[in-house]
Amino acid sequence: MEDERVEERLRAYHPAAPSPELRERVVLVVLHVRGVLGVRGQLAAAAALLVAALLFHSATERIDRRIAGAPAAMSDADQQALDDLAYQLGDDANARLMARVILLRDRQEARVPPAPEVPQ
């Protein structure tokens, strides 16, 4: 028997078709996965917010620590500079906090040399 004749006999049949229920199963999966991905998206947004909050907390805590440590290292001249700057910024609690941050940053970046000590 020739190859073509064998193929012809094979082609008198074909592999069985899938059951109609398979399509329903696949479409159900689509809906399920879309639901899971929706929940995942919400979880990802919540995780991003949490990370942002932690980073913000960490950053502000570092600044607070630096600010808290600043007075001990301050000379009288620095204290005077702080008072002057706080006064220019509004002279309230927020102005003093901002003045401390600015002075500390300037000291660290060495843009402002330490104020000279005034001889007693």
Next chain:
Amino acid sequence: MSEEIARLYDAYAAGLYRYALMLLGDRALAEDAIHQVFSRMVAAASSRIDRPDHYLRRAVRNECYTLLRRRRDDAVDDRPLLEPVDGASVDHDERLAIEAALRELPVDQREVLTLKVYEGLTFREIAEVTDAPLNTVASRYRYAIDKMRAALDVRIR
């Protein structure tokens, strides 16, 4: 997304299922393979896949070979693999003989025979699908067709 998957399913699932069925020899496993592949396609966002027909065939093939490695021998579905083509003369015994011979073929030979006879692919296309050299594909076809001929010859005698 569901409309896109439904469109892809309607376009390709029947052919993919038949391919999976011939590789696995088991209707339930073939349905599982198709189900798995489409599920992963949804998760992978089908719109980013350039050639869904190639992607799906390769994914189904990989899934089938994975299932074949895991399959327990005592869990074979014995429902028929083949159905008569509409209008063709139905010879129940011949169908059983062809099906028995197909099941006896090594899976790589059955795969080449299926892609050639039922999917109409050329040897070169089969070589691409199966990642096999052209000569290997031709040899697998030769072995498979000889065994099928022997099975049909026995029937004729």
